[in-house]
Amino acid sequence: xxxxxxxxxxxxxxxxxxxxxLRRHMLTMARGRGQGYIGQGLGxxxxxxxxxxxxxxxxxxxxQWEGRDRFLLSTGHYSIALWAALAEAGxxxxxxxxxxxxxxxxxxxxxxDTTPGVELxxxxxxxxxGQGVGQALGLRMDASDARVFVxxxxxxxxxxxxxxxxxxxxxxRLDNLVALVDCNGIQADGPVVLDxxxxxxxWRAFGWDTQDIDGNDIPSVVAALEAARNADGKxxxxxxxxxPGKGVPRIETSEKSHFFRIDVAQWEGIIAEFEQSxxxxx
Ligand SMILES: Cc1ncc(C[n+]2csc(CCOP(=O)(O)OP(=O)(O)O)c2C)c(N)n1
Ligand SMILES: [Mg+2]
Numbered sequence: 001x002x003x004x005x006x007x008x009x010x011x012x013x014x015x016x017x018x019x020x021x022l023r024r025h026m027l028t029m030a031r032g033r034g035q036g037y038i039g040q041g042l043g044x045x046x047x048x049x050x051x052x053x054x055x056x057x058x059x060x061x062x063x064q065w066e067g068r069d070r071f072l073l074s075t076g077h078y079s080i081a082l083w084a085a086l087a088e089a090g091x092x093x094x095x096x097x098x099x100x101x102x103x104x105x106x107x108x109x110x111x112x113d114t115t116p117g118v119e120l121x122x123x124x125x126x127x128x129x130g131q132g133v134g135q136a137l138g139l140r141m142d143a144s145d146a147r148v149f150v151x152x153x154x155x156x157x158x159x160x161x162x163x164x165x166x167x168x169x170x171x172x173r174l175d176n177l178v179a180l181v182d183c184n185g186i187q188a189d190g191p192v193v194l195d196x197x198x199x200x201x202x203w204r205a206f207g208w209d210t211q212d213i214d215g216n217d218i219p220s221v222v223a224a225l226e227a228a229r230n231a232d233g234k235x236x237x238x239x240x241x242x243x244p245g246k247g248v249p250r251i252e253t254s255e256k257s258h259f260f261r262i263d264v265a266q267w268e269g270i271i272a273e274f275e276q277s278x279x280x281x282x
Pocket of ligand 2: 150184
């Protein structure tokens with residue numbers, strides 16, 4: 001299943017089915033040890049679905065393929081979402097998911113690049129965009145048409161390194177670079193500390209072609225990524241407004257959804273709630 005080019009037309013039913021699977025995988029992972037960064041994972045499930053099942057070029061059987069598009073998850077603690085996408089894509093075995101966060105598991109709570117499909121070691125925030133700029137420059141020097149997609153968070157917008165990288169990307173006219181800014185409204189202990197709004201205007205001021213969308217609406221994500229294929233000399237930013245815990249009302253409404261740790265038995269209730277709310281939307 002080599003994805004040499006994204007399909008011309010998105011199959012929205014298929015993408016919705018994949019997004020449901022990603023969320024199921026994440027709930028399986030969190031249930032394994034009873035804890036994890038499930039809120040963030042559920043929030044960006046729709047983005048990762050559209051990336052891995054519509055937009056990115058990659059070869060699941062050869063994750064080091066030179067021509068692949070690079071996806072850098074700058075927020076390493078969102079790893080739960082990446083493991084789900086890689087399992088759904090056939091890069092990682094689904095049977096491994098329940099080891100998430102366990103001793104000796106490859107599926108760490110923050111990303112390590114020894115796990116197949118990982119492009120960036122996570123943990124220390126604020127470094128993804130800078131690495132993405134370097135990779136995009138390198139690919140251009142190699143005359144590659146591969147692109148670099150960097151997910152980053154609203155928390156990381158409060159780090160100077162992010163804006164240094166943003167400034168250099170437009171200076172170097174890196175139109176092979178797409179920043180995917182997950183504005184989920186939280187950071188660690190609750191709501192984001194510094195008011196970063198208007199986020200889109202800031203990226204525009206730094207010379208980026210910018211869109212501001214509902215990150216949980218699959219057609220909007222598809223359309224924004226398609227618009228970001230335009231090779232006009234400008235780096236592309238997509239600001240995604242996402243809801244932590246999307247799909248599980250009990251997590252959506254939790255005041256502290258940064259890290260979820262509950263009794264293993266209670267996860268059964270959460271999983272049942274997820275399936276019920278899916279039924280309600282069908
Ligand atoms: C450089 C750095 N500083 C602090 C931390 C500790 N930390 C881990 S997650 C987090 C929250 C950051 O906010 P955001 O990236 O928006 O994460 P969210 O709460 O949305 O998951 C912080 C401060 C870190 N990992 N790296
Ligand atoms: Mg956040």
